[in-house]
Amino acid sequence: MMKNQKRWGLFFFLAPVVLWLFVLIVLPHIDLLIMSFRYEDFDGNKSWSLKNYLNFFEEPIYWLTFVRTAIYSILVTFLTFVIALPVAFYITKVVNPKYQGFLLVLLLLPFWVSELVRVYGWMILLRESGVINHFLLKLGILNQPIEMLYRDSTMILGLVYTSMLFMVVPIVSVLDSLDNSLIEAAYDLGANMWTILFKIIIPHATPGIVSGSIVVFMLTLGNYLTPNLMGGKNSLWFTEQIYNQFIASFNWNQGSAFGFLLLVLSSIVVWLGLKLTRQNLKKVVQ
Amino acid sequence: MQIDLAVKEVTKTFDDFVAVDNVSFEVADGSFFSILGPSGCGKTTLLRMIAGLTEPSAGTIEIRGKSMHGIPPNKRPVNLIFQHLALFPMMNVGENIAFGLRRRGDDKATIKDKVNTMLERVDLTGFADKKVDQLSGGQKQRVAIARCLVLEPAVLLLDEPLGALDLKLREQMKVELKKLQAKVGTTFVYITHDQSEALVMSDQVAVMNQGVFEQIDTPQNLYNSPDTPFVAQFVGDNNTWSGHIRQCDQKAAEIETNDGRLFRTKIRQPMQPGDEVDLFLRPEAMLIQPDAGLANLNRFEVIVKDLLFDGANSRLLANPLDADTELLIALPQTHQYDYIQKNDKIEIGWDEQSGICFPRSR
Numbered sequence: 001m002m003k004n005q006k007r008w009g010l011f012f013f014l015a016p017v018v019l020w021l022f023v024l025i026v027l028p029h030i031d032l033l034i035m036s037f038r039y040e041d042f043d044g045n046k047s048w049s050l051k052n053y054l055n056f057f058e059e060p061i062y063w064l065t066f067v068r069t070a071i072y073s074i075l076v077t078f079l080t081f082v083i084a085l086p087v088a089f090y091i092t093k094v095v096n097p098k099y100q101g102f103l104l105v106l107l108l109l110p111f112w113v114s115e116l117v118r119v120y121g122w123m124i125l126l127r128e129s130g131v132i133n134h135f136l137l138k139l140g141i142l143n144q145p146i147e148m149l150y151r152d153s154t155m156i157l158g159l160v161y162t163s164m165l166f167m168v169v170p171i172v173s174v175l176d177s178l179d180n181s182l183i184e185a186a187y188d189l190g191a192n193m194w195t196i197l198f199k200i201i202i203p204h205a206t207p208g209i210v211s212g213s214i215v216v217f218m219l220t221l222g223n224y225l226t227p228n229l230m231g232g233k234n235s236l237w238f239t240e241q242i243y244n245q246f247i248a249s250f251n252w253n254q255g256s257a258f259g260f261l262l263l264v265l266s267s268i269v270v271w272l273g274l275k276l277t278r279q280n281l282k283k284v285v286q
Numbered sequence: 287m288q289i290d291l292a293v294k295e296v297t298k299t300f301d302d303f304v305a306v307d308n309v310s311f312e313v314a315d316g317s318f319f320s321i322l323g324p325s326g327c328g329k330t331t332l333l334r335m336i337a338g339l340t341e342p343s344a345g346t347i348e349i350r351g352k353s354m355h356g357i358p359p360n361k362r363p364v365n366l367i368f369q370h371l372a373l374f375p376m377m378n379v380g381e382n383i384a385f386g387l388r389r390r391g392d393d394k395a396t397i398k399d400k401v402n403t404m405l406e407r408v409d410l411t412g413f414a415d416k417k418v419d420q421l422s423g424g425q426k427q428r429v430a431i432a433r434c435l436v437l438e439p440a441v442l443l444l445d446e447p448l449g450a451l452d453l454k455l456r457e458q459m460k461v462e463l464k465k466l467q468a469k470v471g472t473t474f475v476y477i478t479h480d481q482s483e484a485l486v487m488s489d490q491v492a493v494m495n496q497g498v499f500e501q502i503d504t505p506q507n508l509y510n511s512p513d514t515p516f517v518a519q520f521v522g523d524n525n526t527w528s529g530h531i532r533q534c535d536q537k538a539a540e541i542e543t544n545d546g547r548l549f550r551t552k553i554r555q556p557m558q559p560g561d562e563v564d565l566f567l568r569p570e571a572m573l574i575q576p577d578a579g580l581a582n583l584n585r586f587e588v589i590v591k592d593l594l595f596d597g598a599n600s601r602l603l604a605n606p607l608d609a610d611t612e613l614l615i616a617l618p619q620t621h622q623y624d625y626i627q628k629n630d631k632i633e634i635g636w637d638e639q640s641g642i643c644f645p646r647s648r
Binding site: 179181182184185186187188189190191192195199200203204 | 337338339358359360361364365366368369370372374375376385386389390433434437
């Protein structure tokens with residue numbers, strides 16, 4: 001009797017999740033997977049084919065964008081980590097605990113406005129007739145305005161900015177659990193700042209770093225808005241290729257194939273990352 | 287004798303709070319020095335200043351004659367054992383012990399040798415590959431000590447390392463630590479709030495209260511002739527009477543207590559008749575039913591309120607007749623006093639040499 005009740009309880013709470021996963025994620029993906037193996041020739045005849053995937057490898061622009069996206073996503077993840085670690089360390093260990101919450105709110109604040117607005121904010125700052133150029137001209141540092149938008153570096157800046165919070169928060173939570181006396185003990189035993197960082201702080205923070213990195217990497221890889229607006233035509237992002245296939249070329253089959261390639265890519269990179277840091281997913285998502 | 291550690295007029299203030307107030311002391315090479323005080327008396331701050339984790343506001347700290355001013359903790363020839371040991375959980379036992387040696391840049395073979403020798407010395411041979419969380423409390427303790435001793439520091443600082451252990455293990459570690467110190471000959475500076483730890487292990491004990499040292503002495507002297515009322519009360523148990531001096535000479539005084547009793551006791555500082563005083567008396571200084579022939583005893587009668595049995599440390603809880611002062615009286619477990627029951631009236635006597643008398647501090 002009890003057992004039955006328990007089972008019904010479990011079913012009751014699990015059902016919405018399972019339904020949500022199935023209807024909104026699994027089903028469309030199955031549909032996309034099927035579509036990615038369909039090919040439609042000029043006469044409108046449909047057939048099973050690997051052509052969509054072959055296109056990807058035969059056309060350099062596709063796989064070059066793909067590799068570029070992967071490398072830049074890893075770079076963005078790494079840069080975000082390099083900036084987030086000192087920030088998280090400062091929040092947890094240096095600053096007076098009573099300001100900790102306040103600082104976290106400050107970090108959160110930009111996320112109260114939509115990504116679109118934030119990106120336009122950057123564009124106002126960086127464009128040729130923007131705020132920064134205006135001041136540089138006024139101060140006489142520049143003779144004529146320079147275009148700071150539509151470069152890879154600008155796009156990376158925007159992506160790092162967008163991702164910061166997702167790296168800082170998990171690192172703050174692992175550093176919170178780091179006993180200060182471990183740092184002091186290492187210092188007392190002769191370690192300098194760098195050894196403490198690499199032998200004590202980073203090993204302790206690894207689960208948080210890995211989980212932050214996974215989130216940042218996935219968000220960056222799948223980001224469409226920031227690369228599109230800040231990178232412009234010069235900085236192609238793979239999501240833009242997918243968009244082009246679906247919307248511009250109206251080639252849903254090709255778009256589906258690209259979508260699946262991106263999914264495989266992110267899975268492989270995350271798996272490699274976990275292997276390299278000797279973490280497992282279960283520990284990281286805790 | 288070489289002085290390993292000299293602390294000279296060291297003061298530490300936090301905003302307007304004085305944590306350590308003009309403290310000076312010296313620790314000789316190879317000795318076991320304890321700083322004993324209640325929590326919040328500034329002893330941890332003092333230790334952290336010696337380790338270099340906190341800078342003193344004033345005064346100097348010298349280690350083997352060299353001033354430590356401005357020298358960071360990783361360059362000081364002292365090591366600190368933390369209250370909760372602070373073993374590195376991301377490393378195994380061997381790596382923990384090798385940590386300091388690696389930082390010093392010793393070569394691999396030397397490190398391995400030294401780690402193994404050290405493990406042997408603390409009776410943990412073969413534990414090098416164990417994880418820290420596989421160890422028991424006592425073993426962790428020994429790893430923490432090994433991790434510091436392997437660096438052969440001039441002074442080893444210990445911040446209440448036995449505090450987290452259970453009673454039985456603490457008793458055992460007390461003896462072990464003392465033996466280990468004798469074996470390695472390193473100078474130990476040990477801080478604790480547990481007077482028994484300090485008394486059992488130390489060559490010298492400093493009693494600290496509210497940022498100042500009340501007395502630096504051997505454990506025997508601290509117990510038998512405390513310099514201040516605080517030391518008298520903090521080190522060991524004491525019964526306290528308040529009263530005033532009726533008459534006195536250089537060595538002894540007659541005191542009338544507030545509950546109307548007359549006692550004769552030795553005094554160690556000149557006093558005047560009429561001075562308000564506190565009289566301290568150890569539980570074991572009070573003899574139960576003393577022989578009528580014994581001279582120089584202060585005798586009075588008490589009512590037994592309770593028998594507090596605690597093995598060799600058993601006590602009687604008693605009130606003097608017509609007074610509600612509570613007295614603790616040592617009850618030797620020799621079966622000689624087995625007849626004593628609750629509510630019995632018994633006679634107590636104490637020798638005038640065992641009284642400790644101070645001018646009233648309050």
